[in-house]
Amino acid sequence: MSFLQVEKLEMWFGKQQVLKNVDLSVEQGKLVTLLGPSGCGKSTLLRLISGLETANGGNLYLDGKDISKQSAQNRDISMVFQSYALFPNMTVYDNISYGLRVQKLDKKTIHQKVMTMLSLIHLEEKSAAFPSDLSGGQQQRVSLARALIVEPKVLLLDEPLSALDAQIRKELQLELRTLQQELGMTMIFVTHDQEEAMLISDTIHVMHDGEIVQSGTPEELYSYPKNDFVASFIGHYNCFEKEKIAPILSDSRYLHTDVKKVAIRPEVIKLEPQNETDCIIRSCQYLRRDVLGNIVRCHYQINGVDIAVDLLNNVETIPKKNEFVDLYVNPKDFILL
Numbered sequence: 271m272s273f274l275q276v277e278k279l280e281m282w283f284g285k286q287q288v289l290k291n292v293d294l295s296v297e298q299g300k301l302v303t304l305l306g307p308s309g310c311g312k313s314t315l316l317r318l319i320s321g322l323e324t325a326n327g328g329n330l331y332l333d334g335k336d337i338s339k340q341s342a343q344n345r346d347i348s349m350v351f352q353s354y355a356l357f358p359n360m361t362v363y364d365n366i367s368y369g370l371r372v373q374k375l376d377k378k379t380i381h382q383k384v385m386t387m388l389s390l391i392h393l394e395e396k397s398a399a400f401p402s403d404l405s406g407g408q409q410q411r412v413s414l415a416r417a418l419i420v421e422p423k424v425l426l427l428d429e430p431l432s433a434l435d436a437q438i439r440k441e442l443q444l445e446l447r448t449l450q451q452e453l454g455m456t457m458i459f460v461t462h463d464q465e466e467a468m469l470i471s472d473t474i475h476v477m478h479d480g481e482i483v484q485s486g487t488p489e490e491l492y493s494y495p496k497n498d499f500v501a502s503f504i505g506h507y508n509c510f511e512k513e514k515i516a517p518i519l520s521d522s523r524y525l526h527t528d529v530k531k532v533a534i535r536p537e538v539i540k541l542e543p544q545n546e547t548d549c550i551i552r553s554c555q556y557l558r559r560d561v562l563g564n565i566v567r568c569h570y571q572i573n574g575v576d577i578a579v580d581l582l583n584n585v586e587t588i589p590k591k592n593e594f595v596d597l598y599v600n601p602k603d604f605i606l607l
């Protein structure tokens with residue numbers, strides 16, 4: 271049995287089934303992410319694990335014990351929310367030490383632990399400040415420290431970085447991952463941001479409509495999406511119906527009879543041939559582009575089929591509006607679904 275084991279968890283809100291027989295295994299010391307679009311049930315799953323909500327069916331085991339019926343306070347699980355939920359009238363020191371004071375630890379031990387935490391989150395000099403004196407990123411570091419100081423068996427994080435601006439968010443993603451690895455803490459992180467999930471996770475569980483549809487390392491999910499939902503959610507794959515793509519490919523014998531869809535990563539489609547075996551999609555019309563930093567995603571169309579192609583951002587290679595080009599794909603890059 272894994273460190274945290276979720277078995278056949280089921281949850282209904284009225285007539286809506288929000289979680290459908292969810293199984294989840296989390297190994298000790300790992301950071302796993304629940305990734306999925308809004309409303310797929312990520313927060314509900316987290317709240318059931320924390321004990322803030324009670325499931326309609328299923329079991330939860332932590333460190334070999336059945337915790338399904340235990341109250342939230344007795345589960346040894348802490349949670350960090352998007353809204354930092356700090357006590358506004360307490361200093362940073364008092365916020366962080368709160369859980370230890372509740373446990374009635376002696377002052378010296380509390381002081382040592384708080385100072386260690388403050389140093390881990392790089393906020394030693396803010397010990398006497400109040401939450402209102404801190405930036406959003408600093409407040410979230412304090413709420414992280416407050417949750418970690420009681421040494422929970424598992425830390426649950428519900429979109430903890432969503433309220434932060436892009437730069438701070440990137441910094442905290444890396445800081446959080448470093449902290450998790452240094453402490454060997456078991457964490458379950460909820461996000462709808464696939465790049466965030468890729469960056470910080472040991473394992474990602476992709477959720478859709480109340481179910482975990484695929485689990486794997488970031489690399490596994492990116493390389494081998496199991497269906498078109500995962501392919502489009504994780505890698506911005508082009509997903510084509512077989513009937514639509516077969517007629518426009520120069521050679522469609524790679525598409526077996528039982529294939530329903532073909533997924534192709536935008537970065538493997540080329541404007542020049544790379545191999546003799548490349549399949550060609552002829553006379554695609556260039557429509558527009560999205561500049562995504564180092565990558566420019568160019569959108570082409572042929573016979574009503576949209577094709578996204580990722581090019582390196584380079585002023586020399588900007589396509590001309592409405593120009594027609596041939597696109598080249600190595601058949602080994604077809605993901606047959």
Ligand SMILES: Nc1ncnc2c1ncn2[C@@H]1O[C@H](COP(=O)(O)OP(=O)(O)OP(=O)(O)O)[C@@H](O)[C@H]1O
Pocket residue numbers: 283288306307308309310311312313314315462
């Ligand atoms: N207390 C509740 N009462 C009724 N329905 C609820 C309740 N909490 C959640 N739901 C519904 O359950 C579904 C899943 O919600 P949940 O918050 O778990 O999704 P999520 O994946 O975390 O979404 P988001 O990323 O938007 O937070 C949604 O349809 C939501 O409206």
